[in-house]
Amino acid sequence: MEIFTVDILSIDLFTNDLLSPLMTMVLIVLAGFTSFLTSALGAGGGLLLLVVMASILPMSLVIPVHGIVQLGSNANRMLFTFKHVDKHLLGYFCFGALFGAIASTFIVTQVPLELMKFAVAGFVLYLLWGKMPTINETSTTWSVLVGVITTFLSMFIGASGPLVGSCLHVKDYGKLRFTATFSSCMTFQHTLKAFVFGAVGFSFWQWLPLTLAMIISGAFGTWLGLKVLNKIPAANFKVIFRVVLTLLSLQLAWQGIESNW
Numbered sequence: 001m002e003i004f005t006v007d008i009l010s011i012d013l014f015t016n017d018l019l020s021p022l023m024t025m026v027l028i029v030l031a032g033f034t035s036f037l038t039s040a041l042g043a044g045g046g047l048l049l050l051v052v053m054a055s056i057l058p059m060s061l062v063i064p065v066h067g068i069v070q071l072g073s074n075a076n077r078m079l080f081t082f083k084h085v086d087k088h089l090l091g092y093f094c095f096g097a098l099f100g101a102i103a104s105t106f107i108v109t110q111v112p113l114e115l116m117k118f119a120v121a122g123f124v125l126y127l128l129w130g131k132m133p134t135i136n137e138t139s140t141t142w143s144v145l146v147g148v149i150t151t152f153l154s155m156f157i158g159a160s161g162p163l164v165g166s167c168l169h170v171k172d173y174g175k176l177r178f179t180a181t182f183s184s185c186m187t188f189q190h191t192l193k194a195f196v197f198g199a200v201g202f203s204f205w206q207w208l209p210l211t212l213a214m215i216i217s218g219a220f221g222t223w224l225g226l227k228v229l230n231k232i233p234a235a236n237f238k239v240i241f242r243v244v245l246t247l248l249s250l251q252l253a254w255q256g257i258e259s260n261w
Contacts, residue, residue, distance in 0.1 A: 023056065024210060031069055031214035035221030045221075046070055047124055050158045051248045055255065059116040063158045064197040065207055070161075071190035072215030073222070074183045081180035086171070089143050093185050096147025101192040103148075104155040109200050116156055121253035123157045128242050128249075142167075151189050155196060161186055 019027075030052060034045030049069070053062045078085075146167045154160035161182075168182055198204060204211075 019057075019210075027053070027210065028213045028217045032217035032221035032224075035073060035218035036225040038222070038225065046073075046159050046161055047127065048245055048248075050120065051124055051245060051252055054117060054120050054158075054252050055248060059120075060202075061207075062120075063116070063155065064193065064202045064204070065211060066158050067154070067190045067193040067197070068204065068207075068211045069214045069218060070159075071187060071194065072211070073218050074186040074190060076219060076222070077179060077183035078187045081176060081183065084177045084180035085184045086173070086177060086181045089168075089171070089181060090184050090188075092140055092143035093147040094188050096144035096149075097151040097185075097189055097192055098147075100148040100151030101155075101196050104152050105196055105199060108155050108196065111156060117252050117255055119157050120159075121249040123159070124245065124249045127162050128246055147185075147189075151192060154189055154193060160189065164189070 030049060034049040036045070037048065038045030046066075050062070050066050053066055057065070146164065150160040150163045150167075153163070164185055165182055168178060168185070171178075171181075173181060194204065
């Protein structure tokens with residue numbers, strides 16, 4: 001049973017056959033395309049990027065690399081909208097997130113990688129077809145708990161954004177305030193993720209060229225998506241998008257099953 005270990009985490013992009021030049025370009029273009037989808041349709045790009053990466057890369061690489069790419073994406077939005085942030089909620093969320101990150105360090109290196117594939121696939125399928133729980137809680141304690149729980153889970157499922165977003169929706173923010181607060185929370189959470197995986201041995205410097213290229217591609221995709229916002233027939237496209245993402249998630253789950261045979 002393959003476990004998250006420092007040896008696996010220290011793979012060098014330039015000295016192994018893990019990624020061919022073609023696959024590297026596919027990931028860079030995919031980062032731009034998924035950012036385009038998020039900007040043009042409102043959501044979903046990050047989940048698609050996560051599932052595709054999990055299908056072609058070891059899980060020991062997927063969560064930290066995906067996290068850094070999402071960090072760049074959210075940080076850009078945060079910088080442009082920071083004056084609209086609900087700083088009261090952000091402070092409590094960050095306080096809780098610190099505890100969630102610390103708790104994750106005790107078990108993140110012990111999780112079997114095939115279970116992480118099941119976790120990602122199951123989580124994405126639930127987001128696509130399940131019903132998100134109704135949340136009416138807005139207390140300070142709840143804001144701290146959201147930080148704790150979602151940050152802890154993000155170390156294993158990668159894309160906790162939908163959970164954070166559903167918790168922020170109860171605040172009834174305007175669009176700009178929601179975007180600013182959500183992006184700030186996710187920026188802090190992904191920063192903590194980088195620290196956690198760095199602490200357990202992931203060599204971010206060796207993957208910096210790829211992550212930077214994916215962040216730049218994502219920035220271009222975001223710009224292009226905003227240009228065509230409301231010009232895409234989103235209703236029909238979202239049905240196709242959901243089906244494609246479902247099939248990819250089922251394929252990822254099958255990879256987890258095969259790894260146990």
